[in-house]
Amino acid sequence: MRQAVHDWYSSTALKRLQPDRNAVVIILTRWHPDDLAGRRLAEEGRLEEGGRWKVVHLPAIADPKFGIDPLGRQPGDPLPHPKIRTRDRAALLAWWHDMKRTSIVRDWHALGQGDPQPSEGALVSAELLRQLRDRGEGAEPQKIAVAVDPSGGGRDTAGVVGGFLGDDNRVWITHDWSGVMSSAEWSTAACRLAHETNAAIIYVETNYGGDMCELAINTSWETLQRDGEIPLKKLKPMVQTVRAKQGKLLRAEPIAQQMIQDRVRLRGVFPDLEHEWSHWMPTDPMSPGRIDASVYLVYGLLPEAGGAAVVHAPLAQRPNPAGPGAAISYTRSFGSGGR
Structure with a gap:
């Protein structure tokens, strides 16, 4: 046509x-x-x-x-x-x-937005992501976290994603507060999200900001406490820095595989996050912040997800009917946690 x-x-x-x-x-x-x-x-x-x-x-x-x-x-x-x-x-x-x-x-x-993109060859399909949305299982959080991919490296959008590891041994993505933000803005957003969700840990990638990323989060937490948005007696979540050493494809493919195996679910509809996952191509030079932030979230909460990686893009298919924990076949190791 x-x-x-x-x-x-x-x-x-x-x-x-x-x-x-x-x-x-x-x-x-x-x-x-x-x-x-x-x-x-x-x-x-x-x-x-x-x-x-x-x-x-x-x-x-x-x-x-x-x-x-x-x-x-x-x-x-x-x-x-x-x-x-x-x-x-x-x-x-x-x-x-x-x-x-x-x-x-x-x-x-x-x-x-007037921004069509091809979905052929993407890591996961839009149909798969639709199936991963909350189906009312009601999993209870066992560990809550926020993950941040700061803006930098030629990209203005910072990824700020929240979620938890449920008692069903799945990672549930619950919030996407990503956007075009400065370091002061993304660190404040991460702290507010951590406070709102009672997160125990904040994962932050430090490829472009180094130690300044952790300092930005600490400063924002103290500022929000001083301004009365966060109670003074509330303890700041642990901040764990992540330094990505592999290319985005090697980092993202194991998480896409976990989605296919029904180990990652979406608690709600996240148009921008779903769009990045269903349209990003391995050959794209752009580095979407939402993908990276969600990758760090899953690596942190489900560390075995990064223990190995497939060497081809997973096929878009329905979640594994065998459910979480079903056998997954990997072909290439790249280190613990994918970091």
């Missing part, structure tokens, strides 16, 4: 332009990277890159990954709506967040 559209554009639409005055304007929902707009940009380029097309991209929530916002919005700012006062930022955010909450992951990123 896509090829038919490309053929029509080349053989029919372009052949009917007037020679003395003409313009082509394409307005569409971006359902696929190789749709009409995607193919035009791939073949003919953007104006700012010396190409042919001026692109006006207006995502529902401004995101720096799309470049300079046409409306001058800052990261995280909402798109105006004709039925909501432009200055009422809270109402606008509530509207778009409700749209996000009531949309499947694919629809939100295509319709809301």
